[in-house]
Structure formats: structure tokens, C-alpha cells
Amino acid sequence: MSKPELAKLGYVALVTPDLDKSLWFFKEVIGLEETANQNGVHYLRAYGDFGHHTLTLEKGESGHAKYVGWRTKKREDVQLFKEALELKGVDVETVPAGTTKGIGEAIRFQLPSGHSFELYYDMEKPAVEAHRRSVLKNQPYKAWAKGISPRRFDHVNIHSTINVQETYDFLMEQLGFNMREYVVDDDGNTIAGWMSVTPLVHDVAFIAKPTLPTPARLHHLSYWSDDSQDILRAADILKENGLQFIGPGKHGVSQALYLYVMDPGSGCRVELFTGGYLIFEPDWEPVKWTLDERALSNTYWGDTVQDKELNNITIEAK
Amino acid sequence: MSKPELAKLGYVALVTPDLDKSLWFFKEVIGLEETANQNGVHYLRAYGDFGHHTLTLEKGESGHAKYVGWRTKKREDVQLFKEALELKGVDVETVPAGTTKGIGEAIRFQLPSGHSFELYYDMEKPAVEAHRRSVLKNQPYKAWAKGISPRRFDHVNIHSTINVQETYDFLMEQLGFNMREYVVDDDGNTIAGWMSVTPLVHDVAFIAKPTLPTPARLHHLSYWSDDSQDILRAADILKENGLQFIGPGKHGVSQALYLYVMDPGSGCRVELFTGGYLIFEPDWEPVKWTLDERALSNTYWGDTVQDKELNNITIEAK
Amino acid sequence: MSKPELAKLGYVALVTPDLDKSLWFFKEVIGLEETANQNGVHYLRAYGDFGHHTLTLEKGESGHAKYVGWRTKKREDVQLFKEALELKGVDVETVPAGTTKGIGEAIRFQLPSGHSFELYYDMEKPAVEAHRRSVLKNQPYKAWAKGISPRRFDHVNIHSTINVQETYDFLMEQLGFNMREYVVDDDGNTIAGWMSVTPLVHDVAFIAKPTLPTPARLHHLSYWSDDSQDILRAADILKENGLQFIGPGKHGVSQALYLYVMDPGSGCRVELFTGGYLIFEPDWEPVKWTLDERALSNTYWGDTVQDKELNNITIEAK
Amino acid sequence: MSKPELAKLGYVALVTPDLDKSLWFFKEVIGLEETANQNGVHYLRAYGDFGHHTLTLEKGESGHAKYVGWRTKKREDVQLFKEALELKGVDVETVPAGTTKGIGEAIRFQLPSGHSFELYYDMEKPAVEAHRRSVLKNQPYKAWAKGISPRRFDHVNIHSTINVQETYDFLMEQLGFNMREYVVDDDGNTIAGWMSVTPLVHDVAFIAKPTLPTPARLHHLSYWSDDSQDILRAADILKENGLQFIGPGKHGVSQALYLYVMDPGSGCRVELFTGGYLIFEPDWEPVKWTLDERALSNTYWGDTVQDKELNNITIEAK
Missing domain, CATH: 3.10.180.10 (2,3-Dihydroxybiphenyl 1,2-Dioxygenase, domain 1)
Known part of the structure; x- marks a missing residue:
């Protein structure tokens, strides 16, 4: 069986003590789009991001990053990574599909540095409402809708x-x-x-x-x-x-x-x-x-x- | 043994009936750099190209492309591609290292469309003379030296x-x-x-x-x-x-x-x-x-x- | 007495059969700012326009330009232009101050081509509300607030x-x-x-x-x-x-x-x-x-x- | 008689102890064009400068600016400025036409701050050699010929x-x-x-x-x-x-x-x-x-x- 591989960086799960200010910053100033707002978590992405989100924002006592999410190349890579990491003595937590909206079953663990990473394969690609959708078939949202509008x-x-x-x-x-x-x-x-x-x-x-x-x-x-x-x-x-x-x-x-x-x-x-x-x-x-x-x-x-x-x-x- | 893979597009071998005009166009107007000029073949690349060349230019009766070169992910992929292609009945020519300056052993074959492709792994990364070298360690040449200067x-x-x-x-x-x-x-x-x-x-x-x-x-x-x-x-x-x-x-x-x-x-x-x-x-x-x-x-x-x-x-x- | 002079182009008085669509176009797509909306006339300008408006929009049966407004170099130039034009046999209408919001006394006349021009000297420089005002003292509005946002x-x-x-x-x-x-x-x-x-x-x-x-x-x-x-x-x-x-x-x-x-x-x-x-x-x-x-x-x-x-x-x- | 007026900034007369280095800097790095080289003075301008030069460079013991040149609106303004300045007790030197190549009769004087200004009206607009000339009739040189190439x-x-x-x-x-x-x-x-x-x-x-x-x-x-x-x-x-x-x-x-x-x-x-x-x-x-x-x-x-x-x-x- 081939070695599991990461495909790409997925998202950061960010906690903020001032959710309104963070939402203003990321949505109005940076210009990210919101794909969902559920259970107090706001799911954001840039106009050219293809997956469900590249940032989650939720309220908490202190500003911090809960973890960094990464997408694997194949669905089976999630389990293969889990096995390989456990072989190395790493504690790996399995996170059921849907715990984070839009994400399938995932694993979480810490780097030796103490940073938490999440690995998953499945991520929804939500449809965009007609008035926000780009006329381009290869781009989710219209660019330049608000603020800085990075890709x-x-x-x-x-x-x-x-x-x-x-x-x-x-x-x-x-x-x-x-x-x-x-x-x-x-x-x-x-x-x-x-x-x-x-x-x-x-x-x-x-x-x-x-x-x-x-x-x-x-x-x-x-x-x-x-x-x-x-x-x-x-x-x-x-x-x-x-x-x-x-x-x-x-x-x-x-x-x-x-x-x-x-x-x-x-x-x-x-x-x-x-x-x-x-x-x-x-x-x-x-x-x-x-x-x-x-x-x-x-x-x-x-x-x-x-x-x-x-x-x-x-x-x-x- | 794993399936052979291509890493990237390498170069086009271009033949021109008017070599002087083509050299003027590619070097002065487009602004490509010349890494070598040997046996009538000029080897060109852009300021940010890392390999030996991304275009070869030589004189011939008609303007045409001899083949398109591709780099494989691993050295053994060249041979693996050869075997897999021959299994499919494709005629594959082996080209000794150095036939094209800067390139290791390669194979050539035609697509069903009639286009010739070359596959190779080894490609030299020539050092750049001090006065043309970028001060950046991650960029071969100074940008903007001449003409359009694409990366x-x-x-x-x-x-x-x-x-x-x-x-x-x-x-x-x-x-x-x-x-x-x-x-x-x-x-x-x-x-x-x-x-x-x-x-x-x-x-x-x-x-x-x-x-x-x-x-x-x-x-x-x-x-x-x-x-x-x-x-x-x-x-x-x-x-x-x-x-x-x-x-x-x-x-x-x-x-x-x-x-x-x-x-x-x-x-x-x-x-x-x-x-x-x-x-x-x-x-x-x-x-x-x-x-x-x-x-x-x-x-x-x-x-x-x-x-x-x-x-x-x-x-x-x- | 010296010859009267024009200082600059001032504005176009535009009539539109579909005011809502024109307002959407000029305010949302082009990104002009509205300084006033009075008697059915909308006064618009770009973020870096210093005078009261550079475009007026009002509803009418057909899309057309009523006239093009020009600012003179001196206040007395308006009267001097009137006299000089009348000497040449041009019909000149005097328009009382305030007829167009933000504009002082003006004259209007037609070019030999049939185009109507308006000349005036006084034009208000309205203050901008705090939340739309640029932090720069030499720029009326924040740039990039909406749409294309020309200067x-x-x-x-x-x-x-x-x-x-x-x-x-x-x-x-x-x-x-x-x-x-x-x-x-x-x-x-x-x-x-x-x-x-x-x-x-x-x-x-x-x-x-x-x-x-x-x-x-x-x-x-x-x-x-x-x-x-x-x-x-x-x-x-x-x-x-x-x-x-x-x-x-x-x-x-x-x-x-x-x-x-x-x-x-x-x-x-x-x-x-x-x-x-x-x-x-x-x-x-x-x-x-x-x-x-x-x-x-x-x-x-x-x-x-x-x-x-x-x-x-x-x-x-x- | 009307008050004399300045039309525009003309040029700086720069003295450099290292002429070769200054020429390299202004011609190769900045990308200015040279219109003349006479009596040790190099006459430079940008690709879109219409007059004979906007910078002169000559060798001297120390790096300094000899004066700043300004063009008047009319030919008679040079003499009118002279008279007005002398009325104010300013020492005004008359400089014969051709003293600076491409420049007509000029005057020079000092500001109260000690800076020397030169005023002139006539300035040649030299033709550009065919291979350096822009294809545009409203632009002297091809842009982007060398270095930074400001307008x-x-x-x-x-x-x-x-x-x-x-x-x-x-x-x-x-x-x-x-x-x-x-x-x-x-x-x-x-x-x-x-x-x-x-x-x-x-x-x-x-x-x-x-x-x-x-x-x-x-x-x-x-x-x-x-x-x-x-x-x-x-x-x-x-x-x-x-x-x-x-x-x-x-x-x-x-x-x-x-x-x-x-x-x-x-x-x-x-x-x-x-x-x-x-x-x-x-x-x-x-x-x-x-x-x-x-x-x-x-x-x-x-x-x-x-x-x-x-x-x-x-x-x-x-």
C-alpha cells in the first residue's frame, strides 16, 4: 500500500474573543465570503477557494488557533496517516464526519512543537447563490465584491x-x-x-x-x-x-x-x-x-x- | 513498482528558417537568457527557469517543433515509461545522454495525434555568471534585464x-x-x-x-x-x-x-x-x-x- | 481687462429614462459617491473629485445630456464670457445661483455644433461624512469603497x-x-x-x-x-x-x-x-x-x- | 503688459565627481536617453520628455546642483521676469542662447534661500533617431528600452x-x-x-x-x-x-x-x-x-x- 500523502492546506480554526470585530475584519475588510454560520461557527473562504471553507471563526475567551486543517490526496490516506502516526507513538484523535461543517471524518494530533493539525479528505464544495456566483465556471464567487478580495x-x-x-x-x-x-x-x-x-x-x-x-x-x-x-x-x-x-x-x-x-x-x-x-x-x-x-x-x-x-x-x- | 510520473513540462525544440530573427525575437524582445550555444543549437530559458533550458533554437528549412520535452519525477521513470509505452505498442526511441546539451538519457515517441514527446529525468542546472545572477539565492537571473522578461x-x-x-x-x-x-x-x-x-x-x-x-x-x-x-x-x-x-x-x-x-x-x-x-x-x-x-x-x-x-x-x- | 478663461471641465447633466438602473450603474458598478439628492436630481462625484458633483442624474423620457458644465478661472470670467459670446451673436442664458445645487450663477449657450455648455465659477465643496471621509486631508472620500472606484x-x-x-x-x-x-x-x-x-x-x-x-x-x-x-x-x-x-x-x-x-x-x-x-x-x-x-x-x-x-x-x- | 509666468520645471544642472558612475546610474539603471554630449556635458531626458533635456551631467570636484531650470510661458516672459526681479533688488545674470545646448537666452538668479534658478523660454525639441523613436507620434522614444524607464x-x-x-x-x-x-x-x-x-x-x-x-x-x-x-x-x-x-x-x-x-x-x-x-x-x-x-x-x-x-x-x- 502506498504512503499516504497530503494534497493541500485546508483551513485554520480560529477562536476570537471579539467575534463581531473579527467578522468585520475578515468579511468587510479582507472580503472573505461566508458559506455557513452554524452553532456559533462562521465558515469563510476567498472568492477563488473551491472547498467549503478556509477559515472558521468562533467566539472564545482568548484569541487562538485550535488547529490547522489539511486535506489528504485520497480518502484512505486519513486512516493510513492515523496508523503511521500511532506507530510512531503519536496520540491521534478521530473526529466524526460533520463535527466541522462540510468536513468528512478527520484525525487530529499534535506536532512535537505542540501545534494541532487536522487531516481529512472529504470536504463539501457548496454551490454559490446566483447573485454572488462568478459568471466563470471555474471560479466560485465574483471577485472584487467587497474589501481586499484575495483569490x-x-x-x-x-x-x-x-x-x-x-x-x-x-x-x-x-x-x-x-x-x-x-x-x-x-x-x-x-x-x-x-x-x-x-x-x-x-x-x-x-x-x-x-x-x-x-x-x-x-x-x-x-x-x-x-x-x-x-x-x-x-x-x-x-x-x-x-x-x-x-x-x-x-x-x-x-x-x-x-x-x-x-x-x-x-x-x-x-x-x-x-x-x-x-x-x-x-x-x-x-x-x-x-x-x-x-x-x-x-x-x-x-x-x-x-x-x-x-x-x-x-x-x-x- | 509504482507507476512512472511526469513532473513538469521541460522545453520545446524549435527549428527556424531564420535563426537570426528568431534569436532577436526570443532574446531581445521576449528577453530570454542563453545558457549555451553549441553545434548550432541555442539553449534559452527565462530568468526564473531553474533547468538548463526551456527552449532550443536551431536553423532548418521550415519553422517547426521537433518535439516537446517533459521531465519525469524520478530517474527510473524514464525507463518505466519506455516499458509501459512499448507494452501498448508505441515505438520508443532512446536518446543517449548529452544528445541535447544539459539533458540525460531520454526517450522519444509520438502521441496518436502525431506529436513527438521527449521524456528525461536529468537536466543540468547551470551556474549563472556573476553579472547576470540575481542577488536572490532562489532566482537564477536578475529579472528585467532585457525586453519583456517573463519569469x-x-x-x-x-x-x-x-x-x-x-x-x-x-x-x-x-x-x-x-x-x-x-x-x-x-x-x-x-x-x-x-x-x-x-x-x-x-x-x-x-x-x-x-x-x-x-x-x-x-x-x-x-x-x-x-x-x-x-x-x-x-x-x-x-x-x-x-x-x-x-x-x-x-x-x-x-x-x-x-x-x-x-x-x-x-x-x-x-x-x-x-x-x-x-x-x-x-x-x-x-x-x-x-x-x-x-x-x-x-x-x-x-x-x-x-x-x-x-x-x-x-x-x-x- | 484680461480675457476670460476656463479652468476645468465640471460635470455632465445626464437625463435617463431608467433612473434606478442608472443609479445602480453609476453608484454600485462605477462606484461614484452621492453628495445630494434633491428635487429628483442625484449629484454624484468620484472619490477624488473636489467639487460638489461631476455628474447629475435625473429622470426623463429619453436618455440624453442636457449640457456640459465648465468651471471658469475667476468669478468675473462668467460675465466676461457672456459679453464676449454675445458680441459674437451667441444666445446666452443666465442661470441663477442654486438652480443646480452647489453651483453659483451660470451661463448657458450652444456651440455651433448644437451642444449646450454651461459656465460657472462658484461650486460648493461639500464636507464628507466621517465614515466615508478619507484619512487623507487631500482626498475627499476613502478610495475603493464600492465598485470600480475611479479617482x-x-x-x-x-x-x-x-x-x-x-x-x-x-x-x-x-x-x-x-x-x-x-x-x-x-x-x-x-x-x-x-x-x-x-x-x-x-x-x-x-x-x-x-x-x-x-x-x-x-x-x-x-x-x-x-x-x-x-x-x-x-x-x-x-x-x-x-x-x-x-x-x-x-x-x-x-x-x-x-x-x-x-x-x-x-x-x-x-x-x-x-x-x-x-x-x-x-x-x-x-x-x-x-x-x-x-x-x-x-x-x-x-x-x-x-x-x-x-x-x-x-x-x-x- | 501681463505678469510673466512660468510654464513648467525644465531641468537640473548636476555636477558629479564620478561622471562614469553617474552616467551608468542615469542611463543604464534609471534608463534616461541621451540627446547630446558636448563640451563634457551630457544631456539626458526620459522617454516621454518633449524638450531637449531634463538633466545635464558634467564632471566636477563635488557632487552638487548648479541650478534648476524653468521654462516660461512666453518668450517675452524671460525679460519681464528679469525686470521684475531687478526691481526687487535681485541680482540677475543674463545667459546667452546656446550656453546650455538646446536652450535660448536665459536668466539666472538666487532665491533668498541661496538656490540658483534659471529661466528660459526657447528649448529645442530634438528629433529622435529612427531606431529609438516611438511608433507613437505623441511620444519621443520607445518606452522600456532600458532600466526603469520613467515617463x-x-x-x-x-x-x-x-x-x-x-x-x-x-x-x-x-x-x-x-x-x-x-x-x-x-x-x-x-x-x-x-x-x-x-x-x-x-x-x-x-x-x-x-x-x-x-x-x-x-x-x-x-x-x-x-x-x-x-x-x-x-x-x-x-x-x-x-x-x-x-x-x-x-x-x-x-x-x-x-x-x-x-x-x-x-x-x-x-x-x-x-x-x-x-x-x-x-x-x-x-x-x-x-x-x-x-x-x-x-x-x-x-x-x-x-x-x-x-x-x-x-x-x-x-
Whole structure:
């Protein structure tokens, strides 16, 4: 039987102490569409996201990410991942179909870093009401209906204080991620890694941050827009809505053109980005950056994320 | 042993009766970089192409494409494809390493449509001279050095008069392509299909065109730019260089923002494009367009490719 | 006493048989802001327009333009223009302040072509409600609040069957317009002229069209956006709203990047455009285009306005 | 006789200790075209500049600006300005036609701040060689021939330690500039002013900077590009050429989207910018910003010019 594989990043389950503010931020400012609102959970996605949701929002005492969801390549991969993980001594919880609206049977477990991941195969592709539907048969919603209107969910960036090397190994060996770019410290240890199961440079970035208040943190989640100009327009929109942000700037790593802004409800940082490159080469040699090259790896040009107070804020990832 | 797989589109081997004009077009106007010039063959690639070349140019009596090259996922896949194809009765030629500069051992064969494909695994990744090298470690050349300067090779579009359904089947069953979008005629036959082994909407499009002068034709090859604005700037550059083109326009199928221009040396059409979307869903249901929807599938907006003389020009793909 | 001068184009007074549809088009799709709604007249402007309005909309039996309003450089210029025009035998009507909301005392008269112009100096600059106001002190409204969201009103394009040369002379000699670019027929007669009192290539274009159903027609009014990408985004928005349009394309004359779309209520064509160039040279020599050069003067590249049914539609300008 | 008027900013006469480096910077990186090279002076302009030059470059011991040239509206204005200035006790030097290639008879004098201005009317409009000429009759050169390729010269920004209020008065009363936006200190004194004779927000900005090493300094000269995307592409090009720069960012004042980079030969800062707005209103009320609003007036968003070492560099303006 072949090794189970991940197909793609699915969604982040976000908890916010100020649901109204978070809904305003994600629906009116970012411009996500709502596919469902059930049992206090709001299901959101971008105009070009094909699945049921790429973000869930619900009220809670503190702003945090409950888990990050990933879709497998095949239905049987969910069970195969469960077996393989349990063989490695990982606690795996099975979540019945429908626990999260639109999702089939899933499993949940923690990375060595303490982050919770969910794996599932089945996800509904809800029909869109006629007045919101794109005239294009290959696009769920009309673009540009409201706010920034990014095309699709792209990646997550997670930080941890613990088990850093174990987590890189776990992501690559247990979950099949490919290392695409990484930063090493002066002892040769990887302290930041951009990894993917797709040709994107990263579906997930995992960063060692020893000074965080709790081990497992979500640094940001990211939505992708088609054009650089969209990011500049996003900056106008964020500014006019009274939101502080970092950027625009272009990372050396991944070549992403970015803005970083915080959901004022949950404290979750959101990256609005475009650019970057795709990796189709099957023998990709991970791009290695040293600490000496940190200035360039962080910032090719523009408003830098380094040494900005806003950059050090992360939310707990339980 | 697992089924062999294609990783990505590699290159087109183009023959031109006017090599100087083709070199001017591809190097000065399009802005491709030359990695080698050996035995009369010029090896070209875009600033962000990682392999040795994505286009070869050589002089010949008529403008035509010798074959389209594809990279496999693993080294052993080349041999595995050979065996599987021969089992199906396909004539497969083995090409020794180095026959094409930068390429390892390869196989060549014809699709039922008459188009020649080459499969290989090994491809050199040549170092770039210091003055042309990007300061970025994840990008081979400086962008914007000359002409339009697209980022990377993207796809080919091939036409045929014969064995249309057999060719779709061959591409999917023998080579592992996924159908992403397709057009059916009034009898339900697929007459145009956009297929990929990657999350791109298409690495190859295959179109039935019963009126062509020879069975196997190359309609166009395509290079990808990051931004819509790059395509408008490309239009300025083409116009100022005295070249006729179609576009800008946006296809319904694939959502590509395009320009189509002909290499004045070879007669080969080149698409300059951006936009589109990525397919990460493992259970993608191919988007079906009927002839009634042809106007939208062809043109979401802009200068249409339909009913333009320039659109009917294809070169032979031997 | 010095010669009176025009400062700028002010607004178009548009009549529509379907006010609801026109309001939907101009407010929701184009994204204009409403400053007042009084006595059945809706006063609209773009986010960066500084005066009270740049378009008025009211209900009437047929779609037509009542007149085009222009602001003078000084208050006394209104009276000086009146005197100078009457000296030339032109009938001039005086319109009391407040007849049009936000406008001081004005005069109205007809060009030899039959088009009505209004001249005024005083125009209110209404304050913007806090929630719609830009955080910028130099910009009235937040940009990107709704629809396409162009920055400002730009120009009008008017056509006539009669008194063509007299009208060019009138515009230049009586009203002070500078000819910037023009097209001559084979007899050397000017048949199209782009004229301005500002450094824009044109505040008004006047075109001879012998085949029109009534002498004085409005071909289009135009709103300006900052970036080329805004025009492509506008194309998406128009398409998703079920509106037909011409473009994107780039004129040779004026270098404008354009879309042309018709208000479905009034039948008035609207140009969405960017690009072009500014003329600061005091000794500008008008750029002359012959009929032989008509292809380039019309279309530098892109979806052409020529030979399109939509292009021949004009509304009456009474 | 009517008051003399300025039509537009003409050019900056720049002296550089490293002529080769400055020529590389302005011709290869910025992409200016050279119209003449005579007596050690290189005459440069952007692809869309209509006059003979917008920058002169010559070798000298230190990097500095000799003067800033301005074109008058009429030929007789040069003499009228001379007479009016001398009446005010200003020393005015007459410069014979041809002293600067392409320029007719001119006058030169100093502002109270110590900056030298040159006024002239006649300026040649040299024909462009066929292979560099645009196919457009309204554009001198092909765009995008080399480097960043901005469209046209836009403005200068000058700083002084002395006679600040006198200089504002001089610019407005003697030279006819309109104040468009300004910053006041806590005592109500204007310490920064953006002024124009055209509808641009500024042809010249004049800033009080008490700490400068010499009284009259040139902070930057500026070239204008059509699109925001052009500024991002410019950032790529500057970075790949090893040049440090500030931006991209968007000023509150003037709404300019900017990059600031230093000519490595002369030390002269160059702004690459787009965006902004045009002022056609004849009764424009200057936009007033207080020190409390300095953060917004400086930076609407993006990489800020404040507190950057690079921002404090100015060259002497003799």
C-alpha cells in the first residue's frame, strides 16, 4: 500500500474573543465570503477557494488557533496517516464526519512543537447563490465584491519554543513536506524552514522562537492575490479602515510581496501577499540561508518585518 | 513498482528558417537568457527557469517543433515509461545522454495525434555568471534585464486533425495528465482539453482542428509573467518592435490574461500570460464547457483570439 | 481687462429614462459617491473629485445630456464670457445661483455644433461624512469603497453632423481650448480634435460624424483611475455585472488605456481610463494624424473601438 | 503688459565627481536617453520628455546642483521676469542662447534661500533617431528600452537653513507658484511647502532644515512613471544593481508612491514615483498639516523616509 500523502492546506480554526470585530475584519475588510454560520461557527473562504471553507471563526475567551486543517490526496490516506502516526507513538484523535461543517471524518494530533493539525479528505464544495456566483465556471464567487478580495488561502506560519528539529523531521518524514528554503544558525541548526507538499514555496513555515510565552504559536495565516497592485490597493484599504500593518515589502525567502495586518478581534496576524515562485523540479535542492544573509532573506526590499513590535505578536496555537 | 510520473513540462525544440530573427525575437524582445550555444543549437530559458533550458533554437528549412520535452519525477521513470509505452505498442526511441546539451538519457515517441514527446529525468542546472545572477539565492537571473522578461516557461498548446479521443486517452492514461477543463461539441465529443500533471490548469492543451494542413501542429508555447501590468508592458514592447499580436484579453477557460505574438523567424506563436488559478484539490472535477458557452470560454473580456487570421497559424510539430 | 478663461471641465447633466438602473450603474458598478439628492436630481462625484458633483442624474423620457458644465478661472470670467459670446451673436442664458445645487450663477449657450455648455465659477465643496471621509486631508472620500472606484472625472467626447470647422474655431477662439491632437481627412479638414484648457491631452474631444441621427451627440464621458491594473479590475467588475464593453485597449491618440461601457439606464457611454500624458509645453504643436494613420491613432494595441456596434451609439446632447 | 509666468520645471544642472558612475546610474539603471554630449556635458531626458533635456551631467570636484531650470510661458516672459526681479533688488545674470545646448537666452538668479534658478523660454525639441523613436507620434522614444524607464521629469525638492519665509514669499509672489500643501510648526510657521505652477501638486517642494551643512541644498529630483507596478519593478532593478533605497511607500502629502535612491556618482537623491493627484480648481485652498499630523503627512503607508540615514543626505545647490 502506498504512503499516504497530503494534497493541500485546508483551513485554520480560529477562536476570537471579539467575534463581531473579527467578522468585520475578515468579511468587510479582507472580503472573505461566508458559506455557513452554524452553532456559533462562521465558515469563510476567498472568492477563488473551491472547498467549503478556509477559515472558521468562533467566539472564545482568548484569541487562538485550535488547529490547522489539511486535506489528504485520497480518502484512505486519513486512516493510513492515523496508523503511521500511532506507530510512531503519536496520540491521534478521530473526529466524526460533520463535527466541522462540510468536513468528512478527520484525525487530529499534535506536532512535537505542540501545534494541532487536522487531516481529512472529504470536504463539501457548496454551490454559490446566483447573485454572488462568478459568471466563470471555474471560479466560485465574483471577485472584487467587497474589501481586499484575495483569490485564495495560501499558507500558515507557525512558531515554537520546543522540539524544533523533531518538528522539522516530523513534518518531512511523517507528513511528507518538502523543505524548500531554510535558515541555519551559526551551529548549523535549522531555525526557520519553508516547506510544502505542493509546488508553492511553502504551505507551512515553521520557525524556532525560544522567547515565546507558550510553546505553540500561530504567527500568521495568509491569503493570496493575483497582482502586486492588489497588495498596494490592500494597503489603501487597511489604512482607511484604521488598521496598522507592516509592508509592502518583498521577502528574499519565497520572493513574496507582502502586507501583514492583525485581525483586531482575535489578534491573529494575516498576510496579504502575491508574487513568489513555483517549484516543479522533483530534485529541488533546498535553498540555504545563513544568519549573515538574514537581512536579504527577510527583506529583498520595502518595509521590513524585522524589529517591528507588530512582528513579534503571535497567537497561541493549542 | 509504482507507476512512472511526469513532473513538469521541460522545453520545446524549435527549428527556424531564420535563426537570426528568431534569436532577436526570443532574446531581445521576449528577453530570454542563453545558457549555451553549441553545434548550432541555442539553449534559452527565462530568468526564473531553474533547468538548463526551456527552449532550443536551431536553423532548418521550415519553422517547426521537433518535439516537446517533459521531465519525469524520478530517474527510473524514464525507463518505466519506455516499458509501459512499448507494452501498448508505441515505438520508443532512446536518446543517449548529452544528445541535447544539459539533458540525460531520454526517450522519444509520438502521441496518436502525431506529436513527438521527449521524456528525461536529468537536466543540468547551470551556474549563472556573476553579472547576470540575481542577488536572490532562489532566482537564477536578475529579472528585467532585457525586453519583456517573463519569469518562467509555462505550457504548450498543440492541435491535431487525427485521433483526437485516442490522444486524450493517451495523455491521461499513459502519461498521467489530469483533465482540468474541456470543451465538448454537440455530440459530446471533447474537442479541446486543458490538462496538467502539476497544479497549473494546463501544462498542455490539446485541440481538435480538422482543417489543419498537417496532422500534428504546435499552436503556441507560453511564458509566464508575475503581474497583469507585465502583460500590458509586453504589449508596448511588442508594438514598438513592429510585431503584430492578439490581446490583451482574458480567457474564460483557465482565466489566463494573454497576448499572442508570432516569432517572425520560425512562425511559432508565443503566448505571454499571467493570471489563471491553481488546482490543489485531489478530486478536481473537470470544468465542462459546451459550444454554446464558447464565447465565454474563449474570452472573459478583451481582444479575442477568435476570428483572427493570426489565430489560425500553427507550425508543424514533427 | 484680461480675457476670460476656463479652468476645468465640471460635470455632465445626464437625463435617463431608467433612473434606478442608472443609479445602480453609476453608484454600485462605477462606484461614484452621492453628495445630494434633491428635487429628483442625484449629484454624484468620484472619490477624488473636489467639487460638489461631476455628474447629475435625473429622470426623463429619453436618455440624453442636457449640457456640459465648465468651471471658469475667476468669478468675473462668467460675465466676461457672456459679453464676449454675445458680441459674437451667441444666445446666452443666465442661470441663477442654486438652480443646480452647489453651483453659483451660470451661463448657458450652444456651440455651433448644437451642444449646450454651461459656465460657472462658484461650486460648493461639500464636507464628507466621517465614515466615508478619507484619512487623507487631500482626498475627499476613502478610495475603493464600492465598485470600480475611479479617482476623478476627466473629459467628454462629443460628436456632431454640422458646423464642424466652426465648432473647432469656437472652442479655440471663444473658449480658449488648445488643440492637442487632431485627425485630418484627405482634403485636409479636421474631422477629430482633442482639446484642452488644462495639461490633459483633452478635456473635450470633438468629432465630425455626418451619419448621426441628430446633430449634437454625446459619445462618452470619462472617469480616470490611477493604474492600468485598475482598468483590468474594472473589466472583471463589468463582466461580472453582466455589462458589455469594449477594451481594454490603448489609443494612439492620447495614449489612453480604456474601457468603454454603456450605462444601461440612459444609454450614455462611459470611458474608464488611465495612462495618457500631460502637456506642460507652452508651444505645443498639435499632433496631426492622417486617415492613413487612423489604425494607429485609434488603437496602439488591444480591443479596438473601430467596427464595433457599441462604438456607434451616442446619446443626444440637447 | 501681463505678469510673466512660468510654464513648467525644465531641468537640473548636476555636477558629479564620478561622471562614469553617474552616467551608468542615469542611463543604464534609471534608463534616461541621451540627446547630446558636448563640451563634457551630457544631456539626458526620459522617454516621454518633449524638450531637449531634463538633466545635464558634467564632471566636477563635488557632487552638487548648479541650478534648476524653468521654462516660461512666453518668450517675452524671460525679460519681464528679469525686470521684475531687478526691481526687487535681485541680482540677475543674463545667459546667452546656446550656453546650455538646446536652450535660448536665459536668466539666472538666487532665491533668498541661496538656490540658483534659471529661466528660459526657447528649448529645442530634438528629433529622435529612427531606431529609438516611438511608433507613437505623441511620444519621443520607445518606452522600456532600458532600466526603469520613467515617463518624464516631475519635480525638485530643495532644502535650506536660511530665509525660509522669504523664500516661500519669493516663490509665490515673484515666480507665481501656488501653495498646494504645507506643514506648519507649533508657532504656525510654514516649514515645508509643496508648490506648483501646473496642476501637479508640486513642481517644487521647499523645506526648512536648520541643521544642514550649507544653506542651499537639493534634496532630490524626481522622475514620474505611469503605474504603481512600475515602482515595484524599479525596486527590483535597483536592488539587483546593488543600490540602496527607501520605499516603496506612499506619502500623505501629495499621495505620491515613491522610491528614493542615490546616484552613486554625485550623491544626488532621485525619487521614482507615481500616483498623486492633479489640482484643476482655481480656488484651491492649500492643505495644511500640523506637526501632530507629521506621521500621516510623511507616510500614508509603507517604508518611511523618516529616521533613515539615507533621508538626511542632500547635495549642495550652489
